[in-house]
Amino acid sequence: MEAFLKPRCIEVYDHVESTMDVEPPELPGVVIALTQLRGRGRSGRWISPRGGAWLTFSASRGPPGSWLPVAVGGCVAEEVERLLQRERYKPIIRVKWPNDLYIDRGKVGGILVVYKNGVLKIGVGINVYNAVPPGGAKLSAYGYKRSLADIYLAIIKGIGRALVSPEDCLWEASRRDMLRECKVVVSTERGILEGIALGLTPSGALLVETKNGVSRVECCGIISWDCMGDTKAWNKTPNLNNISLQEKNIPSRQLAEG
Template identity: 35%
Template sequence: MNTDLLAHSEAIWQAVEPLLPGFTVEVLPSIDSTNTELMRRARAGALDPVLLVAETQTAGRGRVGRSWHSRPGQSLTFSLALPLTPREWSGLSLAVGVSLAESLHPDVRLKWPNDLWLDGRKLGGILVETASLGHGGGASMPRGVVIGAGINLARPDTQVVSAMAAATPGAPAAMPPAGLAEVWMGVTAGEALARVAPALVRDVLRFAEEGFGAFAPGFARRDALAGRPVRLSDGTEGTARGVDEQGALLIQTAAGMRAITSAEVSVRPC
């Protein structure tokens, strides 16, 4: 068991429990996916807020079904589950990104809708999922939200970067990884978790009260795509122009401005 993660779990609990009564921290040596496990609990009606951290994920998941694998000491993988009744859900993943970036380092940027970038490379990813709690549906009914994050800690392996750069002919080049240790030398998983987790809880609760608008300025300051040429998954090209009040990506195309939601496209710089 990772004693570093365990050593920081008590301080995290003390910081968060007053905000979320009943809050617990669980540290596991290995699991298929922290998000999958907490979604299983949410669908079974579990209401208590929990932070689930794993040294290793064997079947971690990213957005649109992408896999995310973690190795002990090389990355930080965790999921936060809690019941939530926000005024509206739009922009939650962006607010989570703002929270994590502001906690980690001034150089961390946000690539819409759910990636953390460092020096133009992927540092981490975010996956937000929800499940109904109770019966009746309705806007006032709390939903269980599970917020998962995977953050690379170690400096990227140069052989891995070289292999990713040698993309298959005709296929888009894979994005090389970044590691938090590039800007935070010697960082451990426990140290990174202790820095991001309490702030994340506070910011999610703030989002529930104030919506994405409270985080829009922070996103704009760290928007990695703003002003850059981008290509949508449907082949459309244009220039990224920030996000709207709901967190939709604004793309200036030859046919005019388009507002893109996270369910419609994947976006990469041209």
């Protein structure tokens, strides 16, 4: 059984401006809202209507590393995917570095990590039964028929695993990497980088092959990507035995402490 950080309390609201703005009475704690009026994502507003799963997991921790949203994505994807059942097709939830979850070509979820005054907040939103914007996907379209409560518990467990055993979750994110072999334009701390994504390192960085060599990118986000030139990038099932990780792994204690 996987170890994970369990919240001491879970508060559920009918609606809030954003779960990221609500303080749980105890830490670690979880705030859930059936609707967010002003949900937030890394790129701005996240549409959060009734029928989706919207929560924030708060914990007393040190400043997070850039790897954390990647680790959360890996284990949340794994936990949620376990709930998906369909007779002929079990969809694979992929991780789009650094903080998005996709099924096929549709965004099904997102992750936001914020650190302030010694409190780490990890927000996760998953489309389940709700209406989705263009380019979105939802779990119910892929055979999910169970309750929202099961999705919430899967998200909480995934986040809790990332905080306890991040190296396992980063490995999971690597095998689910949807950008591998795709052309990418990446925003970095040093400017814009263009090239071919080669995969993720064990510490959650994105490897990009450019005309000047291979760059290791830890921050900040994907501006655009193109996988249409290689249909395998979209359709192939991740092969656990076909992941090349050249970087030495980081001990779990070092990762957990940021």
